Amino acid sequence: MARHLLGIRHLDKDQIEHLLSLAADFKLRIIEDKPVPKLNKQVVGMLFFENSTRTRVSFEQAAHYLSMKTASFSAAGSSMSKGETLKDTILTLRYERLNGLVMRHRMSGTPTLAAHHFGGPVLNAGDGQHEHPTQALGDALTIIERKGDLDGLIVAIVGDVEHSRVARSNAWLLSKMGAEVRFVGPKTLIPAMSSMLPGAVFYDLATGIADADVVITLRLQKERMLEGMLSSIGEYAAMYQVNRDTLKYAQPDCLVMHPGPLNRGIEVDDVAADGERSAITSQVENGVFVRMASLYWAFTETEPKSEMNPAI
């Protein structure tokens, strides 16, 4: 049966390590201009129901490196805008003989629904507030390059954890690999009960990033203020901004990461975002290689049985 990448929480440590080592190998080959596998008979559909530039380009670049063809799709101008259900769209793409799908959707769980109805592999490029597995893989590769290992690291994820698929995927991946995960943010933006998510909760930034080896700052959506979850953007920045002053609580060589796009001056300042401790550009670069690894993994290997994704 087809192999899907629906979320990090469905993977075990061996599978994560395998994906990361594939990515590191692809990176070396690309940089040294050595041959990489060719999947040139494979057509992957790029289904972006929600706006995305970086993730979409990153997946397309990864597919091109693997000599794959891509078929693009956006919700606007498609039959979805004429009232077609997601299931019927997926079935249409299936019988147009696309080999696999990369999917971004504003609602949690939609890649799971797609995987039910699509014959081939489905890769989650971000679903609602649920998961963004390739972002977490890219972040992990970046941390490993700088720190050597994930095991034993303290990683603070700062900001709007409640609405963040990046936070969830990172928390699963890092904890499965032996890191200590902390969620830091205002109570209104941390899930009310996070006991099924692998992270300790801190409402105070200084305590939350104390001795941290890595700080992942999350993008703050400005509409959270309109929803009453924040008093003001200024107050949020005063309490939770990762900057020169607040980073002094973390380890001196603490990495600063951000999934982008950045709100400079809100969740992060220029010193933190552009300083020598920043790994933000590496995250973007490594995103391509982990997406190559994910495509290769999903398209060339199959699941012996449905143990990874019991729902499928």
Add this chain to the structure above:
Amino acid sequence: MRTLLKNGRILDPSQDLDVVSSLLIEDDQIVGIGDETVRAEVDEMYDCTGMWVCPGLVDPHVHLREPGDEHKETIVTGTQAAAAGGYTTICCMPNTNPPLDSPALIDFILDRAASPEAGGVFVAPVGALTRGMNGEELADLYALKKAGIIAASDEGFPIQNARVMTQAMEFCVQLDLPIMAHCEDTNLTKGGSMNEGAMSAMLGLKGIPRSAEEIAIVRNCLLSLHTGCQLHIMRVSTWGAVEMVRQAKFLGAPVTCEICPMHFTFNDECIGEFDTRFKIQPPLRTQVDIDLLVQGLSDGTIDCIASDHSPHASHEVDVPFEEAPFGSAQLESAVGVTLTMLTHTGILSPLETVNKLSTKPAQILRLDAGTFRSGGSPVAQVCVIDPDCEWTFDRHKTFSKSKNTPFDGMKLRGKTMLTFSGSEIYRDAMFGDDRYVVYS
């Protein structure tokens, strides 16, 4: 025409009757219970040995979807499903399209329910509490009552304004009409699709907090206490909800409540990988809630069991979780699930099981049903259940139009075998042919 239901376990909670005996129906009336009925000359005989013979079941909470959503269910298919579930009287909810807020619509419902192709069960309509269920102006409740509504409710569009609810209750006191309330503070539930908790945090779905239900229950119970309006709270789902109802009863408020089988069977973890069959309003909660809901059932705080039959078409539920509608088909699984989860586990005695499925809901909503007493019902309403029948629920073998149910494939113990409303309206294929004898 004389029909003998022979040698069953007669369970009538209205008379505290639990005895192995026989029941005789003459024409469309129950004329006797007791061993002497066996000696009567009869035209047909059902051998009910080992089975329960109880008053036809009463469901206070059914969505028949007609008018407006006939692709989900119709009055014909819904009443057939009810008969197959053992029900002889069902209360249909007003959130149709248009809502049941005018006497003409009540006439329509009653006409359709009485048509020969319908399932033969009594349909007791629940009218809209406010016009168009808009939560602002009261519907013409006097005219609706004269047309035949047995209670008023805004169902899934609960009145948010406490002043409007107070006025509605005062009006209903005067009309001697119970209010059935789905309790939800919609400011707290907006955009939510499952219980707010660890599971929603993991799945990245917006949660529905327990406080949204409990706050509305407290408000409605207090208004009931102060106005004296009879209040029936629909499908409680949290331990706090049960505790609030317990307190309201202690204070003397004329309050009752119901639970639906989903809420004592499943918790929010059953949603697993975004399984929309488990999407229900209020949402499935946690195991702690189930344990304390079951305690509330056992001690009588929860008065009765409602199916909350909420049929939807298959294409409507094979969608992203957040887009899926709340609810699923329940009428034909409710008896099996209740016996499996509550009776065979020793939580409810057989008599108390029948009380919660028949007698008590009839008493709460003052329906002529739920009893074998003479004059208690216009015609003989009887349900025969084989409590030990082991079967697997198959959604493709149901009468309901909706095949959307979380109980599909579940092994159940206990099944409705026969339903009578005046005469036989349902006989199950598993009721042995040798158990039915016609004397010519």
